[in-house]
Amino acid sequence: MTDIAMIEAARARLDGHVRRTPLLSSPFLDEIAGRRVLVKAECLQHTGSFKFRGAWSAVSALAPDVRANGVIAFSSGNHAQGVAYAAKLHGVPSVIIMPADAPRIKIANTRAYGAEVVLYDRINEDRDAIGERLAKERGLTLIKPFDEPLVIAGQGTTGLEIAEDATALGIAKADVLVPTGGGGLISGISLALAARAPGLTVHPAEPQGFDDMTRSLASGKIERNAAQGGSICDAILTPQPGNITFPILSRLSGAGIVVTDDEALHAISLAFNRLKIVVEPGGAAALAAALFHGETLGDTVIAVCSGGNVDPDIFKLALDRFPA
């Protein structure tokens, strides 16, 4: 199980390799939210999302002879790029299993970060079987996207930075909103804050129709989403909370907040205009929650902008629909 010692150990492994991302703010955002809003700009992380932290944590923790065989991951998005780049920087091979209909740019980027991309047909092929065969043949280690203690520990280093920056700003109490899919990032942050800044409470931010974590926290048991797609927040449309992440959040998380796709687009436009950062729809869910659903929150909100890998057409749509 991930604990603060594991997160601190991950931080030591990440040091010098992972970017310490800044806390940004704007008086214009404070005014919209009616409270102080600080933004943890994790979109500025290597590979454009927090996923690089967990990937580095997991890859760097492998025994050198095991790592030398390489790693494998299933992902069409941010986890793919994080694992591919972490493996490349360790000088070991990576195989990423991606659906053949994934966006060309994501396939190209994953390859450019040094991975061997294996495409599969989502209708007619079993990706788990493909992965298992490759892992066995080549001795690859599977890096899971969230339900893996080492990955959670890596994501938790985000929480250590938030705790330190909040303390430096004299903030002892705040709500920390985190875009949530499977729950790896928010679990790690919650563990770090519980140990280092216990007055800071995490809340998941989720897209409408994909509020499995919010409902699971409310009911006390794992709930699934009915839909499988249909939101633009592609990075956080996981079917249900993880078996490892959910118990952590049951213990440490505040209530979830649900945002619409339009609110995520509005947050993207405001982040462009007021913070000068590029945020993807799923990565903007927490900022949208802070700006438009702050009723239940306290005076100070820290919103994690977890990724910036957005298609230019979606970005332009956000700017058009929500001019400054």
Next chain:
Amino acid sequence: MTDIAMIEAARARLDGHVRRTPLLSSPFLDEIAGRRVLVKAECLQHTGSFKFRGAWSAVSALAPDVRANGVIAFSSGNHAQGVAYAAKLHGVPSVIIMPADAPRIKIANTRAYGAEVVLYDRINEDRDAIGERLAKERGLTLIKPFDEPLVIAGQGTTGLEIAEDATALGIAKADVLVPTGGGGLISGISLALAARAPGLTVHPAEPQGFDDMTRSLASGKIERNAAQGGSICDAILTPQPGNITFPILSRLSGAGIVVTDDEALHAISLAFNRLKIVVEPGGAAALAAALFHGETLGDTVIAVCSGGNVDPDIFKLALDRFPA
């Protein structure tokens, strides 16, 4: 005259008020440039540009009774917002003289940062006369945009951060490219580097047709631009080098680099895709120089992205013209 002691003193005044901006990088940019490229993301500064540093430096250095009367500045852009916000945070009034045909959003932002905006007719009115009358009537102190030692000292704090971050990365030698209008930012950086990281050499980056500093450095005397407008790099279209900045750069700067508007747009798109930051055309001139005109440069280039206050239409144009 600005020296390292003035820059260090400015830093002490700026501490806790000005953001320490990160150095970003991407293997994709290194590949395009054929060398290591580090980006000083000064677009993430308060008010969206480095101008806030110089404004804070100047406003904070005023005697309290003088400051209480307020400050005045001429600007339609980044200097306006920097001075307005620095004055607001000091709790003193600011008057910004802007052309009546300045973009609505810039006027609105300057007002929102707390300034009294005085509009003038560029054809029929004399802005200097208006400013002089107001300054005299109300006892306002003029904050010049670049030819002012306290402003140069504030911009120089950017150079202290570059020197520290480069040293931490083990970089003893590098070319530091800086978008250049009147030369306040690059002068300050050059003074800081000469004292703290003498192996780092500044170079101005300028738009085609507005390469007054590049030509002045080559000829050894102040040269003017023939054109007054026509580049999209609006933030750095100053008619000629400053009387204070030019002698500093004659002594400390390497040769200038000139970029086209299209290269600036391309750099904006690459900064969006690869760094997840929002850069304005003038602010992207140094990154464009690093990416597309590196022939004369060494193995490591540090490009300052000096501002991010870009019109959404220009930004969309960049993404359309230069897809990833």
